[in-house]
Amino acid sequence: MRKLLLVAAAAVVPLVAAGCGEKPTVTVYKQGQYQGKPDMQPWDNEQFKGDKVAWEKAVKARTLGQNEYERVVAH
Amino acid sequence: MHDNLALRWVMRLSIALVTVLLPQFALGTEDLAKQQAARQITQPLNNAPMWREVRKGENPYQTTQVRGVETNILIQTEGQIWREIRNGPVTIYGGWLLVLVVVALGIFYWWRGRIMLKQPPTGRLVQRFTPWERLVHWGTAISFVVLAITGLTTLFGKYVLLPVFGYTLFSWLATLSKTLHNFVGPLFAVCAIIMFFTFVRDNIWQRGDLQWILSAGGLFTGRHVPSWRFNIAEKFWFWLGVTFLGVAVSATGFILDFSNFGQGRLLMQLSNVVHAVGALLFIALAFGHIYLGTIGMEGAYESMRNGHVDEAWVKEHHEYWYNEVASQSRTAGGVPSTAPASAMKEGWKT
Amino acid sequence: MARMKFLADAERCIECNGCVTACKQEHEIPWGVNRRRVVTLNDGMPGEKSISVACMHCSDAPCMAVCPVDVFYKTSEGIVLHDKDLCIGCGYCFYACPFGAPQFPQDGAFGLRGKMDKCTFCAGGPEPDFSAAEFKKYGRNRIAEGKLPACAERCATKALLGGDGDVIADIYRRRVTTRGRGSEVWGWGTAYGKPEKQPAAPPPGGKS
Numbered sequence: 158m159r160k161l162l163l164v165a166a167a168a169v170v171p172l173v174a175a176g177c178g179e180k181p182t183v184t185v186y187k188q189g190q191y192q193g194k195p196d197m198q199p200w201d202n203e204q205f206k207g208d209k210v211a212w213e214k215a216v217k218a219r220t221l222g223q224n225e226y227e228r229v230v231a232h
Numbered sequence: 233m234h235d236n237l238a239l240r241w242v243m244r245l246s247i248a249l250v251t252v253l254l255p256q257f258a259l260g261t262e263d264l265a266k267q268q269a270a271r272q273i274t275q276p277l278n279n280a281p282m283w284r285e286v287r288k289g290e291n292p293y294q295t296t297q298v299r300g301v302e303t304n305i306l307i308q309t310e311g312q313i314w315r316e317i318r319n320g321p322v323t324i325y326g327g328w329l330l331v332l333v334v335v336a337l338g339i340f341y342w343w344r345g346r347i348m349l350k351q352p353p354t355g356r357l358v359q360r361f362t363p364w365e366r367l368v369h370w371g372t373a374i375s376f377v378v379l380a381i382t383g384l385t386t387l388f389g390k391y392v393l394l395p396v397f398g399y400t401l402f403s404w405l406a407t408l409s410k411t412l413h414n415f416v417g418p419l420f421a422v423c424a425i426i427m428f429f430t431f432v433r434d435n436i437w438q439r440g441d442l443q444w445i446l447s448a449g450g451l452f453t454g455r456h457v458p459s460w461r462f463n464i465a466e467k468f469w470f471w472l473g474v475t476f477l478g479v480a481v482s483a484t485g486f487i488l489d490f491s492n493f494g495q496g497r498l499l500m501q502l503s504n505v506v507h508a509v510g511a512l513l514f515i516a517l518a519f520g521h522i523y524l525g526t527i528g529m530e531g532a533y534e535s536m537r538n539g540h541v542d543e544a545w546v547k548e549h550h551e552y553w554y555n556e557v558a559s560q561s562r563t564a565g566g567v568p569s570t571a572p573a574s575a576m577k578e579g580w581k582t
Numbered sequence: 583m584a585r586m587k588f589l590a591d592a593e594r595c596i597e598c599n600g601c602v603t604a605c606k607q608e609h610e611i612p613w614g615v616n617r618r619r620v621v622t623l624n625d626g627m628p629g630e631k632s633i634s635v636a637c638m639h640c641s642d643a644p645c646m647a648v649c650p651v652d653v654f655y656k657t658s659e660g661i662v663l664h665d666k667d668l669c670i671g672c673g674y675c676f677y678a679c680p681f682g683a684p685q686f687p688q689d690g691a692f693g694l695r696g697k698m699d700k701c702t703f704c705a706g707g708p709e710p711d712f713s714a715a716e717f718k719k720y721g722r723n724r725i726a727e728g729k730l731p732a733c734a735e736r737c738a739t740k741a742l743l744g745g746d747g748d749v750i751a752d753i754y755r756r757r758v759t760t761r762g763r764g765s766e767v768w769g770w771g772t773a774y775g776k777p778e779k780q781p782a783a784p785p786p787g788g789k790s
Contacts, residue, residue, distance in 0.1 A: 215728030
């Protein structure tokens with residue numbers, strides 16, 4: 158009984174100690190998963206067919222399109 | 233890193249205090265709004281008073297089309313303070329507190345062992361707890377254990393259970409935990425209130441209690457120290473645990489559990505911190521109570537399980553109460569017990 | 583890599599609630615849930631200002647930190663998304679969020695809130711892109727279509743900008759120098775003030 162208790166305590170200590178400390182909310186991208194959660198990258202679909210550059214160009218064009226000074230002058 | 237964290241926490245707390253206290257002395261929000269209106273005339277391009285106001289949060293002139301609690305508040309900085317406190321000291325020190333208590337109890341058990349009766353049992357039984365008292369105790373105890381396990385899952389599960397079970401399984405577990413916690417909570421509050429009125433009579437300060445404190449109940453020396461029906465350690469558990477922490481945890485629990493009354497976020501954050509700190513202390517104390525009530529002391533568990541204890545046990549642990557019972561002035565239930573030894577087994581039915 | 587941000591221009595917002603409507607329409611959001619709202623300061627007084635606010639997709643997001651089941655994740659564009667299948671409806675993200683972004687479909691007794699819902703920067707969720715399940719839970723995935731959030735793209739006065747933080751900051755800077763006032767970028771200190779935490783070692787030779 159005493160040994161069992163000591164073993165149980167020894168097992169519990171590192172487990173609970175692992176909980177002491179804040180997990181950093183880090184962006185980690187690996188194997189098509191964000192922080193261990195499955196999700197696709199926005200360019201991994203039928204529309205862009207994995208072409209990251211094409212997606213970035215499309216988004217950049219949209220973002221710049223919000224600048225009405227450019228819109229009036231250039232086009 | 234840890235010193236840094238503690239320092240940062242103290243800083244955050246002071247900021248929180250200042251944000252709460254400063255508006256009492258500084259300009260009211262109405263004044264700031266008027267100031268902004270005046271500034272529009274003198275300096276049309278200066279919005280400084282308005283941005284100061286946004287920082288402060290509450291503003292009577294802040295409106296939105298969206299219905300709901302605090303939807304007109306643009307920004308609330310208290311959430312970040314709450315996050316730092318909850319994820320920082322509450323989790324870190326609370327976790328270590330529970331670990332230390334378990335380790336300390338383990339060491340105590342290894343050193344002192346199970347506290348056995350020195351005298352052989354006499355075979356004569358004394359009723360220590362009435363069926364009603366046992367019902368109230370176990371109602372409170374079982375709901376407490378459920379709440380403790382589910383509450384600890386919510387606070388530490390992310391770090392301890394999530395890596396073991398994985399996201400999906402842990403999410404089910406956490407959903408079950410949260411639902412159990414929210415529904416068992418009110419039951420515990422009711423049980424704790426009944427418990428207070430059931431046991432308060434024997435938990436007041438009595439003559440001889442001081443002596444018990446001075447010798448620490450003979451817990452470390454094994455010396456005989458007389459006490460009344462409840463010794464000071466039990467009275468301490470009753471007042472600090474059941475009563476004080478019970479009220480603190482129940483009251484804040486109700487605020488968090490019934491969010492449908494439209495209480496604001498600051499109240500919920502404060503409640504959550506009080507709830508977590510109170511519950512962690514409560515659990516730490518409960519570890520000691522459960523230890524002594526089960527493996528720590530011979531006869532303690534049986535007294536609450538069956539309601540009856542051997543005369544030798546009463547004489548050894550609660551001598552003043554024994555004298556009282558022996559003189560038949562009063563017993564636990566007000567009735568002198570004449571139960572035979574066989575009642576140990578039948579005790580549950582009495 | 584683009585770092586997606588929202589920018590609300592208090593000098594331009596006319597409190598038309600067009601962004602709120604665009605959001606509700608785009609994602610078919612149920613009653614009682616408002617991923618975006620417009621708050622008016624000093625309503626009815628000289629110098630009144632309005633600001634459109636939703637999830638700002640913070641660098642060091644408090645919601646992620648306090649979530650007991652760790653439902654949140656951040657895309658490589660810095661968008662904070664969450665998995666509704668894992669959400670237990672505890673409401674902690676709502677306590678922690680500076681902007682009041684997390685929404686709950688119910689406000690029942692005993693803490694029955696339902697699954698949390700919030701702005702996704704029109705980037706959907708963990709379900710497969712363009713799937714029915716993704717639309718039902720998180721709304722349309724415009725980011726995967728190479729578009730920007732509906733609210734920002736449909737803002738009539740361009741008070742609400744969305745997209746790569748550097749690009750929209752440039753647009754805003756030019757605007758401020760042109761009009762000569764209103765340089766306060768609301769909420770950026772709170773949302774993006776903390777340094778972005780990046781993976782410890784980016785793969786060598788990879789695109790930035």
